[in-house]
Amino acid sequence: MLLSMVFRLQAMNNAFLPLSHGAMAYAALLKMIDRRSPALAKEIHDVQSAKPITVAPLQSAGMVPSHPHVHIVAGEVFTWRVTALTANVAEEIQQMVHSVERVQIGQGIFQVLEVVTSWAEHGEARQTTYPELLNRWERQAVPAEVTLQFVTPTAFRRGRVHQLLPTPRLVWGSLLDRWNRWAPQSFTIGRDLLEEAILLRAWQGGTQRIELDHRAATGFTGQFTYRVQPNYPAVRLMMAVLADFAFFSGVGWQTAHGMGQVRWRAKGSLVNN
Numbered sequence: 001m002l003l004s005m006v007f008r009l010q011a012m013n014n015a016f017l018p019l020s021h022g023a024m025a026y027a028a029l030l031k032m033i034d035r036r037s038p039a040l041a042k043e044i045h046d047v048q049s050a051k052p053i054t055v056a057p058l059q060s061a062g063m064v065p066s067h068p069h070v071h072i073v074a075g076e077v078f079t080w081r082v083t084a085l086t087a088n089v090a091e092e093i094q095q096m097v098h099s100v101e102r103v104q105i106g107q108g109i110f111q112v113l114e115v116v117t118s119w120a121e122h123g124e125a126r127q128t129t130y131p132e133l134l135n136r137w138e139r140q141a142v143p144a145e146v147t148l149q150f151v152t153p154t155a156f157r158r159g160r161v162h163q164l165l166p167t168p169r170l171v172w173g174s175l176l177d178r179w180n181r182w183a184p185q186s187f188t189i190g191r192d193l194l195e196e197a198i199l200l201r202a203w204q205g206g207t208q209r210i211e212l213d214h215r216a217a218t219g220f221t222g223q224f225t226y227r228v229q230p231n232y233p234a235v236r237l238m239m240a241v242l243a244d245f246a247f248f249s250g251v252g253w254q255t256a257h258g259m260g261q262v263r264w265r266a267k268g269s270l271v272n273n
Contacts, residue, residue, distance in 0.1 A: 001084070001086070001087040001090045001091070001127070001128075001129050002083070002084070002085060002090070002126075002127065002128050002129060002130065002133070002245075002248045003083060003084040003090035003093065003094070003117065003126075003127050003248070004081060004082075004083045004117070004124060004125050004126045004127070004247065004248055005081070005082050005083070005084075005093060005094075005097070005115060005116070005117050005125060006079055006080070006081050006115070006116050006117075006121075006122045006124050006125045007079065007080040007081075007082075007097075007103070007112060007114070007115050008077060008078075008079055008112075008113040008114040008115075008116075009058070009077065009078045009079070009080055009103060009110035009111065009112060009113065010075065010076070010077050010078075010110060010111045010113050011072045011073060011074050011075060011076045011077075011078065011108060011109070011110055012074060012102070012109045012110060012111055013072070013074055013107075013108065013109050014072060014073055014074050015072040015106065015107040015108040015109075016069045016070065016071060016072065016107065017058070017069060017070040017072060017105065017106045017107070017108055018068070018069060018070070018106075018211055019057075019068055019069060019070055019210070020057070020153075020210035020211050020212060020258065021057055021058070021070065021105065021106055021258070022055060022056075022057055022152075022212065022254070022256075022257035022258020022259065023212060023257045023258075024105050024106040025055045025056070025057060025058070025080065025105050025257075025258060026055045026256050026257050026258070028103055028104060028105045029053065029055050029082055030044065030045060031104075032096055032100055032103070033092060033093070033096060035096075035099075036092065036095070036096045036099070037092050037096075040088070040089065040092055044089070050177070050178055050181070050249075050255065051255070051256040052084060052085040052086045052089045052182065053082060053083060053084055053085065053089060053093075053256055054082065054083045054085075054248070054249065054250045054255045054256060054260075054261070055081075055082050055256055055257065055258055056080065056081040056082070056152070056258055056261055057070075057152065057258045058070060058078045058079070058080050058105065058108075059078060059079045059080070059081075060076055060077065060078045060079070062076065072107075072108040077113070078110065079122075079124070080103075080105075081124050081125075083248045083249070083250075084248075085178070085182050085248060085249055086182055090127075094117070097112075097115045100112055126247070126248075130179075130182070130183040130184055130185070131184065131185070133241055133244050133245055134183075134185060134241055136244070137237055137240040137241050137244070138237065142236045142237050142239075142240040143236070143240060143266075144227055144228050144236060145201065145225060145226065145227045145228075146225070146226050146239055146240070146243045146264060147223055147224070147225040147226075147264070147265050147266065148166075148171070148223070148224050148225075148226070148243065148246065148251075148262050148263070148264060148265070149222075149223050149262065149263045149264075149265045150166070150205065150220060150221050150222055150223075150224065150251070150260070150261070150262055151221065151261040151262065151263060152219070152221065152258055152259055152260065152261040153207075153208045153210050153217070153218070153219025153220065153221055153259055153260075154166070154219045154220055154221065154251055154252045154253075154259055154260040154261075154262070155217065155218065155219040155220070155252055155253045155254075155259065155260075156170045156174065156252045156253055157252075157253040162217065162218060162219075162253070164207055164218060164219070164220050165220075166200070166203075166220065166224050166251075167195075167200065168194050168195055168197075168198035168199070168200060168226060169191050169194050169195045170252070171224075171226070171251055171252075172194045172198060172226070172238075172239065172242060173191045173194055174251050174252050175242040175243075175245060175246055175249065175251060176189065176191075176194070176238070176242060178245070178249045179241070179242060179245055179249075187234075187238050187241075189234065189235060189238055193232075193235065194235070196229075197228055197229055197232040197235040198226050198227070198228055198229075198235065198239065199226065199227050199228075199229065200224060200225070200226055201225045201226065201227045202224075202225040203222060203223065203224040203225065204222050204223050205220055205221055205222015205223065205224065206220065206221065206222060207219065207220050207221075208220070208221055210259075212254060212257060212259070217254075217259075219252075219259055219260075223265065226239065243264040244264065246262040246263075246264065247262070247263060247264065250262060
């Protein structure tokens with residue numbers, strides 16, 4: 001099961017959060033899970049590679065991205081998005097929210113106004129399964145070209161080095177690893193073939209310095225368009241499925257801390273719905 005859940009939160013106090021507060025948001029979600037299922041919370045925490053959840057930073061109409069802090073004003077309403085990539089985590093989060101009335105993220109305390117899980121209720125909420133995603137794209141013509149919008153800073157970790165260029169091998173390899181880890185049906189496509197078959201055709205973006213759990217990090221944001229060369233139908237199908245999957249999984253390093261949030265865009269509109 002794949003779940004994207006959106007919380008509507010109303011601030012109960014005045015507070016400041018760092019603009020890159022993903023680690024605080026992750027800690028808040030893990031604390032919520034721990035109250036109901038300590039074993040699952042520990043299992044998620046102990047995973048050293050990609051975790052089966054992603055946590056987005058808070059969003060509100062009044063936020064100014066260029067400011068170094070998020071100014072929380074009592075009464076202001078925020079949205080907060082979390083995703084689950086396995087059935088047991090998704091089911092636990094869905095059950096957990098029925099008993100959650102308040103959430104604390106950093107110094108901000110929020111009342112839970114609403115929790116939604118369907119796209120009809122909120123454009124960032126959605127539920128599906130791995131087989132449904134695969135079947136969706138097996139039943140229709142798949143595009144040769146995909147444009148990904150990297151919404152939050154994204155990076156790829158290689159040892160102590162951050163890779164900041166979203167090459168086909170890194171982007172689609174990251175998504176492929178996540179899909180093959182949790183999906184019941186794997187793609188048998190190697191990273192060398194990704195480099196051979198997929199081209200980075202166009203891009204517009206830049207880098208951004210963030211604070212990540214008391215560490216400085218750099219990530220890239222922007223729009224990047226990838227094209228599959230002719231005579232690679234299996235790669236075309238894989239790219240469409242993984243672009244859809246990216247809405248839930250994120251891409252790259254520290255997706256549980258708000259990095260690597262991705263949307264598939266076509267002519268300015270979201271494809272992930």
